Amino acid sequence: MGKKQLWMIIAALVFINCLTVAFFLTRVNEVNGLAANDEAVATVGKKEISRQAWLNELEAKYGKDVLKEMVNQKVIEEMAAKYNIKVSDQDVGREYRILQTTYNTFSQKNHQNETKWKEQIRSSLLLEEILTKDVSVSNRELKRYYTKNKNLFSVPAAYHLSHIVVKTKKEAETAAKELAHGSSFSAMAMERSLEEFSANEGGDIGYISEGDESFPKQYITAAKKLKTKAVSKPIKVKEGYALLKLDGKISGKSYSYNEVKDQIRRQIALEQMKTPASASILWDEAKVNWFYGDKDPN
Known part of the structure:
Protein backbone atom coordinates (compact mmCIF):
# COMPACT_ATOMS: atom_id res chain seq x y z
CA MET A 1 0.00 0.00 0.00
CA PHE A 153 6.93 12.20 -2.21
CA SER A 154 5.30 14.65 -4.58
CA VAL A 155 2.30 16.58 -3.29
CA PRO A 156 0.01 17.90 -6.05
CA ALA A 157 -1.54 21.35 -5.99
CA ALA A 158 -4.82 21.15 -4.08
CA TYR A 159 -7.80 23.47 -4.06
CA HIS A 160 -10.10 23.91 -1.07
CA LEU A 161 -13.55 24.33 -2.59
CA SER A 162 -17.16 24.89 -1.63
CA HIS A 163 -20.01 24.39 -4.05
CA ILE A 164 -23.71 25.00 -4.51
CA VAL A 165 -25.51 22.64 -6.86
CA VAL A 166 -28.90 23.64 -8.28
CA LYS A 167 -31.12 22.15 -10.95
CA THR A 168 -31.22 24.84 -13.65
CA LYS A 169 -28.89 27.42 -15.14
CA LYS A 170 -31.39 30.14 -14.30
CA GLU A 171 -31.29 29.16 -10.61
CA ALA A 172 -27.49 29.21 -10.72
CA GLU A 173 -27.41 32.65 -12.33
CA THR A 174 -29.87 34.01 -9.76
CA ALA A 175 -27.76 32.59 -6.95
CA ALA A 176 -24.59 34.07 -8.48
CA LYS A 177 -26.18 37.54 -8.56
CA GLU A 178 -27.25 37.25 -4.92
CA LEU A 179 -23.73 36.18 -3.92
CA ALA A 180 -22.26 39.11 -5.85
CA HIS A 181 -24.47 41.42 -3.77
CA GLY A 182 -23.19 40.02 -0.49
CA SER A 183 -25.29 36.93 0.30
CA SER A 184 -23.59 34.22 2.36
CA PHE A 185 -22.28 31.32 0.26
CA SER A 186 -22.44 28.97 3.24
CA ALA A 187 -26.03 29.87 4.14
CA MET A 188 -27.14 29.60 0.53
CA ALA A 189 -25.51 26.16 0.18
CA MET A 190 -27.34 24.90 3.27
CA GLU A 191 -30.61 26.31 1.99
CA ARG A 192 -30.51 25.49 -1.73
CA SER A 193 -27.82 23.00 -2.71
CA LEU A 194 -29.03 19.66 -4.04
CA GLU A 195 -25.88 17.92 -2.80
CA GLU A 196 -27.02 17.20 0.76
CA PHE A 197 -23.75 15.99 2.29
CA SER A 198 -21.81 19.17 1.48
CA ALA A 199 -24.88 21.35 2.02
CA ASN A 200 -24.78 20.41 5.70
CA GLU A 201 -21.21 21.76 5.75
CA GLY A 202 -22.13 25.03 4.08
CA GLY A 203 -21.10 23.65 0.69
CA ASP A 204 -17.56 22.74 1.85
CA ILE A 205 -16.12 19.78 -0.08
CA GLY A 206 -12.57 20.01 1.26
CA TYR A 207 -9.42 19.85 -0.87
CA ILE A 208 -9.41 18.30 -4.33
CA SER A 209 -6.50 17.77 -6.72
CA GLU A 210 -5.93 16.99 -10.39
CA GLY A 211 -7.21 13.50 -11.17
CA ASP A 212 -9.63 13.39 -8.25
CA GLU A 213 -12.56 11.32 -9.52
CA SER A 214 -14.90 12.28 -6.67
CA PHE A 215 -15.90 15.50 -8.41
CA PRO A 216 -16.34 16.69 -12.02
CA LYS A 217 -13.15 17.51 -13.96
CA GLN A 218 -14.60 20.97 -14.58
CA TYR A 219 -14.07 21.77 -10.89
CA ILE A 220 -10.27 21.71 -11.16
CA THR A 221 -10.36 23.64 -14.43
CA ALA A 222 -12.51 26.35 -12.83
CA ALA A 223 -10.54 26.36 -9.55
CA LYS A 224 -7.28 27.12 -11.36
CA LYS A 225 -8.80 30.35 -12.68
CA LEU A 226 -10.31 31.55 -9.41
CA LYS A 227 -8.81 33.89 -6.86
CA THR A 228 -9.23 33.02 -3.19
CA LYS A 229 -12.79 33.68 -1.96
CA ALA A 230 -14.00 34.26 -5.54
CA VAL A 231 -17.05 32.46 -6.95
CA SER A 232 -17.17 30.85 -10.39
CA LYS A 233 -19.70 31.27 -13.16
CA PRO A 234 -22.32 28.48 -13.37
CA ILE A 235 -20.72 25.16 -14.31
CA LYS A 236 -22.71 22.40 -16.05
CA VAL A 237 -22.62 19.18 -14.03
CA LYS A 238 -24.57 15.93 -14.02
CA GLU A 239 -27.07 17.10 -11.40
CA GLY A 240 -27.62 20.51 -13.02
CA TYR A 241 -25.41 23.55 -12.48
CA ALA A 242 -22.80 24.32 -9.83
CA LEU A 243 -21.23 27.45 -8.39
CA LEU A 244 -17.73 27.03 -6.92
CA LYS A 245 -15.98 29.13 -4.29
CA LEU A 246 -12.23 28.86 -3.80
CA ASP A 247 -11.60 28.85 -0.04
CA GLY A 248 -7.86 28.27 -0.30
CA LYS A 249 -5.03 26.64 -2.22
CA ILE A 250 -2.00 24.51 -1.39
CA SER A 251 0.80 24.72 -3.95
CA GLY A 252 2.28 21.50 -5.27
CA LYS A 253 5.67 20.38 -3.95
CA SER A 254 8.15 17.59 -4.65
Whole structure:
Protein backbone atom coordinates (compact mmCIF):
# COMPACT_ATOMS: atom_id res chain seq x y z
CA MET A 1 0.00 0.00 0.00
CA GLY A 2 1.34 3.47 -0.92
CA LYS A 3 2.08 6.09 1.69
CA LYS A 4 -0.76 8.32 0.49
CA GLN A 5 -3.35 5.54 0.64
CA LEU A 6 -2.07 4.54 4.06
CA TRP A 7 -2.46 8.08 5.37
CA MET A 8 -6.01 8.26 4.07
CA ILE A 9 -6.88 5.24 6.17
CA ILE A 10 -4.98 6.60 9.17
CA ALA A 11 -6.75 9.95 8.81
CA ALA A 12 -10.17 8.33 8.80
CA LEU A 13 -9.34 6.21 11.87
CA VAL A 14 -7.83 9.15 13.73
CA PHE A 15 -10.88 11.28 12.99
CA ILE A 16 -13.25 8.59 14.27
CA ASN A 17 -11.12 8.04 17.37
CA CYS A 18 -10.99 11.77 18.06
CA LEU A 19 -14.75 12.04 17.84
CA THR A 20 -15.25 9.06 20.14
CA VAL A 21 -12.75 10.27 22.72
CA ALA A 22 -14.04 13.83 22.65
CA PHE A 23 -17.67 12.75 22.92
CA PHE A 24 -17.13 10.37 25.81
CA LEU A 25 -14.74 12.51 27.81
CA THR A 26 -16.79 15.67 27.37
CA ARG A 27 -19.79 13.95 28.89
CA VAL A 28 -17.75 12.55 31.76
CA ASN A 29 -16.32 15.99 32.51
CA GLU A 30 -19.81 17.46 32.54
CA VAL A 31 -20.92 14.90 35.08
CA ASN A 32 -17.96 15.60 37.38
CA GLY A 33 -19.46 19.01 38.10
CA LEU A 34 -22.90 17.65 39.00
CA ALA A 35 -24.10 16.71 42.46
CA ALA A 36 -26.15 13.79 41.18
CA ASN A 37 -26.19 11.61 38.09
CA ASP A 38 -29.88 10.78 38.10
CA GLU A 39 -30.75 13.86 36.06
CA ALA A 40 -32.88 12.93 33.06
CA VAL A 41 -31.17 13.42 29.69
CA ALA A 42 -34.26 12.28 27.76
CA THR A 43 -37.88 11.40 28.35
CA VAL A 44 -40.11 9.04 26.40
CA GLY A 45 -43.68 9.60 27.52
CA LYS A 46 -43.50 9.24 31.29
CA LYS A 47 -40.28 7.24 31.25
CA GLU A 48 -36.87 8.85 31.71
CA ILE A 49 -33.33 8.00 30.65
CA SER A 50 -31.00 9.12 33.43
CA ARG A 51 -27.60 10.66 32.86
CA GLN A 52 -26.00 7.77 34.79
CA ALA A 53 -27.69 5.13 32.61
CA TRP A 54 -26.52 7.01 29.55
CA LEU A 55 -22.93 7.20 30.81
CA ASN A 56 -22.97 3.51 31.75
CA GLU A 57 -24.00 2.69 28.19
CA LEU A 58 -21.25 4.91 26.79
CA GLU A 59 -18.65 3.24 28.98
CA ALA A 60 -19.88 -0.22 28.04
CA LYS A 61 -19.66 0.56 24.32
CA TYR A 62 -16.65 2.88 24.11
CA GLY A 63 -14.92 2.86 27.50
CA LYS A 64 -12.28 0.25 26.76
CA ASP A 65 -11.36 1.72 23.39
CA VAL A 66 -11.14 5.25 24.78
CA LEU A 67 -8.96 4.16 27.70
CA LYS A 68 -6.74 2.14 25.37
CA GLU A 69 -6.28 5.22 23.17
CA MET A 70 -5.27 7.28 26.21
CA VAL A 71 -2.89 4.60 27.48
CA ASN A 72 -1.26 4.24 24.06
CA GLN A 73 -0.64 7.98 23.92
CA LYS A 74 1.07 7.90 27.33
CA VAL A 75 3.11 4.85 26.31
CA ILE A 76 4.39 6.65 23.20
CA GLU A 77 5.32 9.70 25.27
CA GLU A 78 7.14 7.56 27.87
CA MET A 79 9.09 5.53 25.32
CA ALA A 80 10.01 8.60 23.27
CA ALA A 81 11.43 10.22 26.41
CA LYS A 82 13.23 7.01 27.42
CA TYR A 83 15.05 6.73 24.08
CA ASN A 84 15.32 10.49 23.48
CA ILE A 85 13.38 10.22 20.24
CA LYS A 86 11.94 13.35 18.66
CA VAL A 87 10.13 14.23 15.46
CA SER A 88 10.86 17.48 13.63
CA ASP A 89 8.24 20.09 12.86
CA GLN A 90 9.23 19.73 9.20
CA ASP A 91 8.26 16.04 9.21
CA VAL A 92 4.96 16.79 10.89
CA GLY A 93 4.26 19.64 8.49
CA ARG A 94 5.00 17.46 5.46
CA GLU A 95 2.63 14.71 6.59
CA TYR A 96 -0.05 17.29 7.42
CA ARG A 97 0.31 18.74 3.93
CA ILE A 98 -0.05 15.28 2.39
CA LEU A 99 -3.06 14.62 4.60
CA GLN A 100 -4.75 17.82 3.44
CA THR A 101 -4.19 17.14 -0.24
CA THR A 102 -5.14 13.46 -0.29
CA TYR A 103 -8.07 13.33 2.13
CA ASN A 104 -10.71 15.34 0.28
CA THR A 105 -13.19 15.46 3.17
CA PHE A 106 -10.63 17.52 5.07
CA SER A 107 -13.09 20.39 5.33
CA GLN A 108 -12.72 23.82 6.89
CA LYS A 109 -14.29 22.51 10.09
CA ASN A 110 -11.56 19.89 10.40
CA HIS A 111 -8.87 22.32 9.26
CA GLN A 112 -9.68 24.52 12.24
CA ASN A 113 -8.42 21.65 14.43
CA GLU A 114 -4.98 21.83 12.82
CA THR A 115 -3.18 21.64 16.18
CA LYS A 116 -4.96 18.42 17.14
CA TRP A 117 -4.30 16.86 13.73
CA LYS A 118 -0.59 17.69 14.01
CA GLU A 119 -0.46 16.23 17.51
CA GLN A 120 -1.90 12.98 16.15
CA ILE A 121 0.59 12.99 13.28
CA ARG A 122 3.50 13.64 15.64
CA SER A 123 2.35 10.79 17.85
CA SER A 124 2.12 8.41 14.88
CA LEU A 125 5.59 9.38 13.66
CA LEU A 126 7.05 8.99 17.15
CA LEU A 127 5.57 5.50 17.35
CA GLU A 128 7.14 4.60 13.99
CA GLU A 129 10.52 5.91 15.18
CA ILE A 130 10.31 3.97 18.45
CA LEU A 131 9.36 0.70 16.75
CA THR A 132 12.09 1.01 14.10
CA LYS A 133 14.85 2.60 16.20
CA ASP A 134 17.14 -0.45 15.95
CA VAL A 135 16.63 -1.04 12.23
CA SER A 136 19.46 -0.02 9.91
CA VAL A 137 18.85 0.51 6.19
CA SER A 138 21.69 1.23 3.76
CA ASN A 139 21.87 4.52 1.86
CA ARG A 140 21.81 2.52 -1.35
CA GLU A 141 18.50 0.90 -0.42
CA LEU A 142 17.04 4.23 0.71
CA LYS A 143 17.97 5.94 -2.56
CA ARG A 144 16.66 3.02 -4.61
CA TYR A 145 13.32 3.25 -2.80
CA TYR A 146 13.16 7.01 -3.35
CA THR A 147 13.91 6.69 -7.07
CA LYS A 148 11.34 3.94 -7.51
CA ASN A 149 8.61 5.73 -5.53
CA LYS A 150 9.16 9.43 -6.27
CA ASN A 151 5.45 9.89 -6.83
CA LEU A 152 4.86 9.17 -3.13
CA PHE A 153 6.93 12.20 -2.21
CA SER A 154 5.30 14.65 -4.58
CA VAL A 155 2.30 16.58 -3.29
CA PRO A 156 0.01 17.90 -6.05
CA ALA A 157 -1.54 21.35 -5.99
CA ALA A 158 -4.82 21.15 -4.08
CA TYR A 159 -7.80 23.47 -4.06
CA HIS A 160 -10.10 23.91 -1.07
CA LEU A 161 -13.55 24.33 -2.59
CA SER A 162 -17.16 24.89 -1.63
CA HIS A 163 -20.01 24.39 -4.05
CA ILE A 164 -23.71 25.00 -4.51
CA VAL A 165 -25.51 22.64 -6.86
CA VAL A 166 -28.90 23.64 -8.28
CA LYS A 167 -31.12 22.15 -10.95
CA THR A 168 -31.22 24.84 -13.65
CA LYS A 169 -28.89 27.42 -15.14
CA LYS A 170 -31.39 30.14 -14.30
CA GLU A 171 -31.29 29.16 -10.61
CA ALA A 172 -27.49 29.21 -10.72
CA GLU A 173 -27.41 32.65 -12.33
CA THR A 174 -29.87 34.01 -9.76
CA ALA A 175 -27.76 32.59 -6.95
CA ALA A 176 -24.59 34.07 -8.48
CA LYS A 177 -26.18 37.54 -8.56
CA GLU A 178 -27.25 37.25 -4.92
CA LEU A 179 -23.73 36.18 -3.92
CA ALA A 180 -22.26 39.11 -5.85
CA HIS A 181 -24.47 41.42 -3.77
CA GLY A 182 -23.19 40.02 -0.49
CA SER A 183 -25.29 36.93 0.30
CA SER A 184 -23.59 34.22 2.36
CA PHE A 185 -22.28 31.32 0.26
CA SER A 186 -22.44 28.97 3.24
CA ALA A 187 -26.03 29.87 4.14
CA MET A 188 -27.14 29.60 0.53
CA ALA A 189 -25.51 26.16 0.18
CA MET A 190 -27.34 24.90 3.27
CA GLU A 191 -30.61 26.31 1.99
CA ARG A 192 -30.51 25.49 -1.73
CA SER A 193 -27.82 23.00 -2.71
CA LEU A 194 -29.03 19.66 -4.04
CA GLU A 195 -25.88 17.92 -2.80
CA GLU A 196 -27.02 17.20 0.76
CA PHE A 197 -23.75 15.99 2.29
CA SER A 198 -21.81 19.17 1.48
CA ALA A 199 -24.88 21.35 2.02
CA ASN A 200 -24.78 20.41 5.70
CA GLU A 201 -21.21 21.76 5.75
CA GLY A 202 -22.13 25.03 4.08
CA GLY A 203 -21.10 23.65 0.69
CA ASP A 204 -17.56 22.74 1.85
CA ILE A 205 -16.12 19.78 -0.08
CA GLY A 206 -12.57 20.01 1.26
CA TYR A 207 -9.42 19.85 -0.87
CA ILE A 208 -9.41 18.30 -4.33
CA SER A 209 -6.50 17.77 -6.72
CA GLU A 210 -5.93 16.99 -10.39
CA GLY A 211 -7.21 13.50 -11.17
CA ASP A 212 -9.63 13.39 -8.25
CA GLU A 213 -12.56 11.32 -9.52
CA SER A 214 -14.90 12.28 -6.67
CA PHE A 215 -15.90 15.50 -8.41
CA PRO A 216 -16.34 16.69 -12.02
CA LYS A 217 -13.15 17.51 -13.96
CA GLN A 218 -14.60 20.97 -14.58
CA TYR A 219 -14.07 21.77 -10.89
CA ILE A 220 -10.27 21.71 -11.16
CA THR A 221 -10.36 23.64 -14.43
CA ALA A 222 -12.51 26.35 -12.83
CA ALA A 223 -10.54 26.36 -9.55
CA LYS A 224 -7.28 27.12 -11.36
CA LYS A 225 -8.80 30.35 -12.68
CA LEU A 226 -10.31 31.55 -9.41
CA LYS A 227 -8.81 33.89 -6.86
CA THR A 228 -9.23 33.02 -3.19
CA LYS A 229 -12.79 33.68 -1.96
CA ALA A 230 -14.00 34.26 -5.54
CA VAL A 231 -17.05 32.46 -6.95
CA SER A 232 -17.17 30.85 -10.39
CA LYS A 233 -19.70 31.27 -13.16
CA PRO A 234 -22.32 28.48 -13.37
CA ILE A 235 -20.72 25.16 -14.31
CA LYS A 236 -22.71 22.40 -16.05
CA VAL A 237 -22.62 19.18 -14.03
CA LYS A 238 -24.57 15.93 -14.02
CA GLU A 239 -27.07 17.10 -11.40
CA GLY A 240 -27.62 20.51 -13.02
CA TYR A 241 -25.41 23.55 -12.48
CA ALA A 242 -22.80 24.32 -9.83
CA LEU A 243 -21.23 27.45 -8.39
CA LEU A 244 -17.73 27.03 -6.92
CA LYS A 245 -15.98 29.13 -4.29
CA LEU A 246 -12.23 28.86 -3.80
CA ASP A 247 -11.60 28.85 -0.04
CA GLY A 248 -7.86 28.27 -0.30
CA LYS A 249 -5.03 26.64 -2.22
CA ILE A 250 -2.00 24.51 -1.39
CA SER A 251 0.80 24.72 -3.95
CA GLY A 252 2.28 21.50 -5.27
CA LYS A 253 5.67 20.38 -3.95
CA SER A 254 8.15 17.59 -4.65
CA TYR A 255 10.28 16.58 -1.67
CA SER A 256 13.99 15.88 -2.12
CA TYR A 257 15.70 12.69 -1.02
CA ASN A 258 17.32 14.42 1.97
CA GLU A 259 13.94 15.70 3.13
CA VAL A 260 12.33 12.25 3.21
CA LYS A 261 15.16 9.76 3.80
CA ASP A 262 14.17 9.28 7.47
CA GLN A 263 10.60 8.66 6.41
CA ILE A 264 11.79 6.11 3.85
CA ARG A 265 13.87 4.29 6.49
CA ARG A 266 10.81 4.02 8.72
CA GLN A 267 8.65 2.89 5.81
CA ILE A 268 11.04 0.10 4.79
CA ALA A 269 11.45 -1.01 8.41
CA LEU A 270 7.70 -1.05 9.03
CA GLU A 271 7.13 -3.12 5.89
CA GLN A 272 9.55 -5.71 7.27
CA MET A 273 7.70 -5.98 10.59
CA LYS A 274 5.53 -9.07 11.01
CA THR A 275 3.21 -7.38 13.51
CA PRO A 276 1.03 -4.25 13.11
CA ALA A 277 2.63 -0.94 14.09
CA SER A 278 0.83 -0.49 17.39
CA ALA A 279 1.77 1.06 20.73
CA SER A 280 0.32 -2.08 22.33
CA ILE A 281 3.61 -3.82 21.51
CA LEU A 282 5.30 -1.54 24.05
CA TRP A 283 2.92 -2.10 26.95
CA ASP A 284 5.11 -4.60 28.78
CA GLU A 285 8.18 -2.41 28.49
CA ALA A 286 6.19 0.59 29.71
CA LYS A 287 4.81 -1.50 32.60
CA VAL A 288 1.18 -0.76 31.86
CA ASN A 289 -1.53 -1.77 34.30
CA TRP A 290 -5.06 -0.79 33.48
CA PHE A 291 -8.64 -1.03 34.66
CA TYR A 292 -9.56 -3.95 32.39
CA GLY A 293 -6.73 -6.09 33.72
CA ASP A 294 -6.05 -8.27 30.66
CA LYS A 295 -2.50 -8.44 29.34
CA ASP A 296 -3.51 -8.20 25.69
CA PRO A 297 -5.14 -4.80 25.06
CA ASN A 298 -6.43 -5.76 21.59
